[in-house]
Amino acid sequence: MPDNRADTAVIGGGILGLAHALAAARRGDRVVLFERGEFAAGASIRNFGMIWAIGQQRGAIYQRALRSREIWLEIAAKSGMWAAPTGSLHLARHPDEVAVLEEFVATTPAARENGTTMITAAETAARSSVARTDGLLAALWSPTELNVDPRRAIPAVAAHLADEYGVELRFGTTVRGIDLPTVSTTAGDWKVERAFVCSGNDFETLYPEVFADSGALRCKLQMMRTGPQGPDWQLGPMLCGGLTLLHYAAFDDCVARAALRDRMDEQLPFHRENGIHVLLSQTADGRLTIGDSHAYAMTHDPFESEEVNHAVLDYLGTFAELPDPRITERWTGYYPSLRDGRTDLVVSPTPGVTVVNGVGGAGMTLSFGLAEENIGG
């Protein structure tokens, strides 16, 4: 862009930054996006790639997830990016898990209208070759979940922004400070009218007071991946088990959840202490992504616990059987977590600047919709 001038600057090349760049570009802004890394290497490439509407808070946040899903599908159609509308299965192997799921379906008309329903073990077997159906009591089938491959999707969305909307991508460029109209970067100053700060886990560089006031902590998660399961192999619906019902806000109001929690606390104390619940998704080339655990602190040690990884795999084995379960990669991810139940942090510390963060474990699911709400679509 001429003379380092733009209408909108976005700081951060993760999914939240990309989503805000897209929404600004779609309304006609000239947009520049600054990413400190040579490529975005934060939470947005370390996740499952689950666009997981079914787990979100009922009402407006669920609708936000569905809107994000539409945008993911639009980008995939235009760019050729891999995105599989696989849906999901919550596998219930204990009566208290069935009770939560049945209550959820009975009390969530919006999910029912989208085709979410309880199915039998035989119907589950027809949908998934990986779900264990011995001892399976029932499953919640939801058609709205979308599987993307984060390590491919994030660069694909960035390329789409540049190709389709002329967004100027400045990788390897750290924003050091903002005093509008000036954005000071390690590669010189830019003049812009407004800025969206989507800096993920970096609480210290820009507007540290916003993060201090928010009470956010960093959540550390352990993840694993298998090798490819075979040529053209497909997982089909993404899978999870009973522990997941304790994790997502969608089930917060289910009265039946108390009994499930009590049993899990008693039977799986290590899993509960380490915030473990287990999800299974796939990559574009047929690898399986497995996780995860949740630990909350401002500063984490950099070490992975093999005990935690074993606990994740043990629990996975209770509900899924993989063709080739050998693990080929392990990694940790981090995201800012608001500790008070809010689904996002949107704060304007000074006119023209908006800090957007705090989407926690649902940034892939919610960012596109949130950005449209923040900017207009």
Ligand SMILES: Cc1cc2nc3c(=O)[nH]c(=O)nc-3n(C[C@H](O)[C@H](O)[C@H](O)COP(=O)(O)OP(=O)(O)OC[C@H]3O[C@@H](n4cnc5c(N)ncnc54)[C@H](O)[C@@H]3O)c2cc1C
């Ligand atoms: C292990 C794991 C699994 C998850 N699974 C899912 C899932 O399946 N589905 C889902 O919906 N969500 C999932 N999430 C959550 C989701 O990944 C996050 O909510 C989302 O990626 C956050 O995006 P972000 O853009 O805020 O942060 P990030 O992806 O961390 O991006 C922030 C970027 O800002 C850059 N940056 C920071 N400061 C500056 C600066 N001053 N100048 C320039 N650049 C800067 C950083 O380099 C970084 O690339 C998961 C998260 C993890 C960690």
